[in-house]
Amino acid sequence: MSKIIPNISVDCVIFGFDSNQLNVLLVERKLLDEQTSETLIDDWTLAGYHIFEEEDFDTAAARILKRLSGLDHIYLEQFYAFGGVNRLNKPKDQLWLKHQHEGFSDRIVTVGYYSLIDNTSVTLSLKERNVKWFPVSELPELGFDHEEILQKALEKLRTKLRNEPIGFELLPEKFTISQLQRLYESILGQSLDRRNFRKKVMQMKYLIPLNEKQKDVKHKPAQLFLFSKDVYERTKKERFDFTM
Amino acid sequence: MSKIIPNISVDCVIFGFDSNQLNVLLVERKLLDEQTSETLIDDWTLAGYHIFEEEDFDTAAARILKRLSGLDHIYLEQFYAFGGVNRLNKPKDQLWLKHQHEGFSDRIVTVGYYSLIDNTSVTLSLKERNVKWFPVSELPELGFDHEEILQKALEKLRTKLRNEPIGFELLPEKFTISQLQRLYESILGQSLDRRNFRKKVMQMKYLIPLNEKQKDVKHKPAQLFLFSKDVYERTKKERFDFTM
DNA sequence: ACAAAAGTGTTCGAACTACACCCATGG
DNA sequence: CCATGGGTGTAGTTCGAACACTTTTGT
Numbered sequence: 001m002s003k004i005i006p007n008i009s010v011d012c013v014i015f016g017f018d019s020n021q022l023n024v025l026l027v028e029r030k031l032l033d034e035q036t037s038e039t040l041i042d043d044w045t046l047a048g049y050h051i052f053e054e055e056d057f058d059t060a061a062a063r064i065l066k067r068l069s070g071l072d073h074i075y076l077e078q079f080y081a082f083g084g085v086n087r088l089n090k091p092k093d094q095l096w097l098k099h100q101h102e103g104f105s106d107r108i109v110t111v112g113y114y115s116l117i118d119n120t121s122v123t124l125s126l127k128e129r130n131v132k133w134f135p136v137s138e139l140p141e142l143g144f145d146h147e148e149i150l151q152k153a154l155e156k157l158r159t160k161l162r163n164e165p166i167g168f169e170l171l172p173e174k175f176t177i178s179q180l181q182r183l184y185e186s187i188l189g190q191s192l193d194r195r196n197f198r199k200k201v202m203q204m205k206y207l208i209p210l211n212e213k214q215k216d217v218k219h220k221p222a223q224l225f226l227f228s229k230d231v232y233e234r235t236k237k238e239r240f241d242f243t244m
Numbered sequence: 245m246s247k248i249i250p251n252i253s254v255d256c257v258i259f260g261f262d263s264n265q266l267n268v269l270l271v272e273r274k275l276l277d278e279q280t281s282e283t284l285i286d287d288w289t290l291a292g293y294h295i296f297e298e299e300d301f302d303t304a305a306a307r308i309l310k311r312l313s314g315l316d317h318i319y320l321e322q323f324y325a326f327g328g329v330n331r332l333n334k335p336k337d338q339l340w341l342k343h344q345h346e347g348f349s350d351r352i353v354t355v356g357y358y359s360l361i362d363n364t365s366v367t368l369s370l371k372e373r374n375v376k377w378f379p380v381s382e383l384p385e386l387g388f389d390h391e392e393i394l395q396k397a398l399e400k401l402r403t404k405l406r407n408e409p410i411g412f413e414l415l416p417e418k419f420t421i422s423q424l425q426r427l428y429e430s431i432l433g434q435s436l437d438r439r440n441f442r443k444k445v446m447q448m449k450y451l452i453p454l455n456e457k458q459k460d461v462k463h464k465p466a467q468l469f470l471f472s473k474d475v476y477e478r479t480k481k482e483r484f485d486f487t488m
Numbered sequence: 489a490c491a492a493a494a495g496t497g498t499t500c501g502a503a504c505t506a507c508a509c510c511c512a513t514g515g
Numbered sequence: 516c517c518a519t520g521g522g523t524g525t526a527g528t529t530c531g532a533a534c535a536c537t538t539t540t541g542t
Contacts, residue, residue, distance in 0.1 A: 005251070078324065085298055085299065085300055161486070162485060164486060196505070198522080217519085218519065219518080219521070220519080220520065240406055242407065243408070243482075420494090438494090439495085463491080463494070463540055464494045465493095
């Protein structure tokens, strides 16, 4: 393993959807006093780490995701870089950095990625660290400037979601129209008419109906669909529409 | 002046519009052999520089713009961070860095900003460096990985232009509908119907008609308009429309 | 009078909105 | 048989596309 770059890191805002609400994966940051066992720090942060000397940003972000999930090929998008002079200057953050003994600089710049995964099927974990999903509407106290990073990620995700079909990354491979609608509603924070939503998405050629239905539901089982990235790429058009 | 950070820089893709086409401002990179006067390097780069220790990214980008133009408050937007391991590894780039004597690292990461200015009114210059506007369709040879950075900036600019009224930043304060249309046509690379374009933009409440017309044109003088950022911010709505 | 760009209106089809009832399944 | 969410159609309106002639100014 090669040397880390002391002043550059990558942080990942990992979004998941549990067929009801949008969640973010956070890592617990806990520090006890070595003598008194008093809790000095107990809050949460994004998953992130410094980049290594022979690594570019995408690789570093993929490495972080791989360590959490074991998976490659997760959807990842660089969304913003954060370089505020005082971004790690709160006393708690300084204390934490001091205890890391890894030769970090005290002026660290970070590149933000957001990641979309279907959190009904994958379990994420990190050795020696506690890891947990939080609904974006009920966040705990966040360390460093991670609250700001998370809000920026959300904003960029919303913009992207309005313009490109990336929502599918948050769903299981096979999903129903209602699941898709709940996803859009919960990310965009508005409710949508069921019939009109259906009509709209059914026109999309990249939404492939399957000869298969939901099982084990206590109501009329819904038809399942696939998202075909392939068809999307081949049929997408550019839009011109500066919004009023 | 405080110390530079040796491995982090900001590069600015400065876009201008000359009422005909989209241009980019580039800085000449020229290096002569000290003995033979042979030209070792002669190409062009984006305007950029390392960040200083007590500077965040936005400040660094504004500083670079200020040095070129003397102006504050120019439209600036961070669009992407570039950290490829080999981004400065071409022999020419190594040669250039060696001659700078400023203690740069050889693994430099850069944060890209694009900037929009009305280049009919402002003249940009840099002491001891040659600076020039190039149409984006006729770029010279670019140093470092600046070709890649520029293309990414263009792509992000197009996306932004489709979704938000930022084109006005490239026009004089008072402009005609035709100028606006030519701007959209040249950035998006498609021609638009004159009557429909007019109809569309005339609905926008933030486009303020003035009691004033063009002067000294050898045809029917056009009405002038203002863009009101204020009205825009107060009347904008969110759109939901993942494109097919 | 001519050249050059400004300004203007209508028709057609597509897409968006709002809205209410029956269906299939498990318990 | 009941509760739960799945699935469907229509009418009214708004929005985008296509398209040609007249006006104002400078030379």
